[in-house]
Amino acid sequence: MTPPALLTLDDYRKFSEKNLVKLARDYYESGAEQEESLRRNISAFNNLLIRPRCLRSVENIDTSIDWLNGKKSVFPVGIAPTAFQKMATLDGELSTVRGAAASNSIMICSSWSTTSVEDIGKEAKIVGATIWFQLYVYKDRAITESLIHRAEAAGVEALVLTVDTPVLGRRLKDTYNKFSLPKHLKFANFESNTQAEMPKGHVGESGFMQYVSSQIDPSLDWNTLKWIRTKTNLPVIVKGVMRGDDALLALEAGVDGIIVSNHGGRQMDCTVATIESLPEVLRAVDNRIPVWMDGGVRNGRDILKAVALGARGVFVGRPVLWGLATSGSAGVSAVLGLLQSEFYHALQLSGFRSIKELQNDKHAIVHCSKL
Incomplete structure (x- = not known):
């Protein structure tokens, strides 16, 4: 089906949604419990208001940024790790x-991809993409260590340790659907059927929840992070920090x-939004390391x-998955291109010519409660 004008x-x-079966659509779209955190991630952005400058030439705008260790990105948007992308399109993660x-954007590959990190790495080399690798810590530490070394060999440039999943969140739609991977799909990064296949879902528990409770280490702590540092020379980034003290x-x-x-x-569920947590984490870090955020970005x-x-x-x-399900790799680049265009336009209309100029203006954004 040819998509209409997608603006x-x-x-x-x-x-x-037209191209996704209900099982896949609900898996991609759902949040935990009553989905308060999911909605708040999006709505919290509306509490932040822009204070535009005027009469400043915005004929030339620079949206580039140093992403990590001197690696430049043409605009400040990367692809977050999402699992099971072959539920969206045949080539999944390769698309x-x-x-x-095509969009000069960085992709974080999921440990739970339906394409192996080796195959993603090969494709990244062919097309010239920069990839990072998202890591879960398994109860069997040998599995985790093997993933680290395989990711290094595949050409990833950083490890991203997910620290908010000692157990799986209670995702009710997946439970109602008795979610499990379609029979033709597996966790492609694992050869053993114990790690490669998801159990069948049953009443009260999805197959995914069974998998996580049987495989993922709930004792993950700061010592685990230190252990990971001994296993790699790659940059290690933690994903899932929401407080300044944890930062x-x-x-x-x-x-x-x-x-x-x-x-x-x-x-x-019922957490603060990520955009609400961002200032506290930034204050704690105080420019010593880079801080990114995800969750709720829609324009x-x-x-x-x-x-x-x-x-x-x-x-x-999720927006990348929407593009993927719409038209594969072209849809992914179209979604990223749309965000790049909107960001460029927003900079122009707010009177800022570069990210540096925007960040140097401490009065560019105001919370509506301060008005």
Whole structure:
């Protein structure tokens, strides 16, 4: 089906629904419990208001940013890790990495991808994409260590440790659907059937929840992070920090970056939004390492607000899946291109010519409660 004019991310969301079976659509879209965190991630951006400048030439705008260790990005948006992308389109993660390359964006590959990190790495080399690898810690530490070394060999440039999933959040739609992977799909990064296949869902528990409770280590702590540092020379970024005190502990553990995240509202419900947590984490870090955020970004104005507060950039997950389900790699690059265009336009209309200029203006954003 040829998509109509798609002018917003919500247009992509609505169109992609036509191409997804209910099981996949509910898995991608759902949040935990009553989905308060999911909704708040989005709505909290509306509490931040832009204070535009005027009579400043915005003929030439520079949206580039130093993403990590001198690696430049043409605009401050990366692809967040999302699992099971072959439920959206036949080539799954390969289509996503092609879309990332076409948009000069960074892709974080999920441990729970339906394409192996080796195959994603090969495709990334062909198309010229930059990839990072998201890591879960398994009860069997040999599995985790093997994933680290395989990711290194595949050419990833950073490890992203997810720290908000000691157990799986209670995702009611997946439970009602008795969610399990379609028979033709597996966890592609694992050869053993114990790790590669998801159990069948049953009444009261999805197959995914059974998998996580049997495989993922709930004893994950700061010592685990230190252990990971001994296993790799790659930069290690932690994803899932929501508080300043935890950000300080991450600094003490020697991390190279932080992604402020609540897992897209899919883990703990009724949390503060990520954009609300961002200032506290930034104050704690005090420019010593880069801080990114994900969750709720739905347009270029949201990107502007996060970057104005001090984020190095943002990551988007669901919007990329909408593009993927709409038209594969072309849909991914179209979604990223739309965000880039909207961010550029938002900078122009707010009177800022670069990210540096925006971040140097401490009065660019005001919370509506302060008016």
